[in-house]
Amino acid sequence: ASDKSNSIKLNFSKNNIDITANTPEVGEAKETLPVQYKGREFSIAFNPEFLMAPLRALGEDEIFLDLIDEMSPGVLKIQTPFLYVLMPMRISS
Numbered sequence: 271a272s273d274k275s276n277s278i279k280l281n282f283s284k285n286n287i288d289i290t291a292n293t294p295e296v297g298e299a300k301e302t303l304p305v306q307y308k309g310r311e312f313s314i315a316f317n318p319e320f321l322m323a324p325l326r327a328l329g330e331d332e333i334f335l336d337l338i339d340e341m342s343p344g345v346l347k348i349q350t351p352f353l354y355v356l357m358p359m360r361i362s363s
Contacts, residue, residue, distance in 0.1 A: 277359055279315045282307050282337075291318065314340050315361040324354040 281288040285307060291299045314337060324346055325333070334347040340361075346354040 275359075276318055277315045277361070278318045278321050279313055279361060281311075281313045282309065283311045284308060293318075312340055313361060314344070315359040316344070316356055317359060320356055328352070 276293050277291075279290040279292070281290070282305075285304060287303050287305045287307065289301045289303065328348060330348045332349070335356075336345040336347065341358060344356040344358065346356055
């Protein structure tokens, strides 16, 4: 994702996720949240509309995001039968 596009970038590290939102009209916003994550450190970006659509509809306290790598689709899950496939965006390092 270029700096001029709308994107949500997720940076995963041990037990943390850094979320960076970019929009040409407003600028950049960053937030760090604790998560249960023990994999390798990596970054992945998504179109914010595609990421927020299921989150708005679900209203769950706990969400699971299964990721393989930076270029593979992510799968959003909750405890009840629900599955949402999320395609990543290319990001520049």
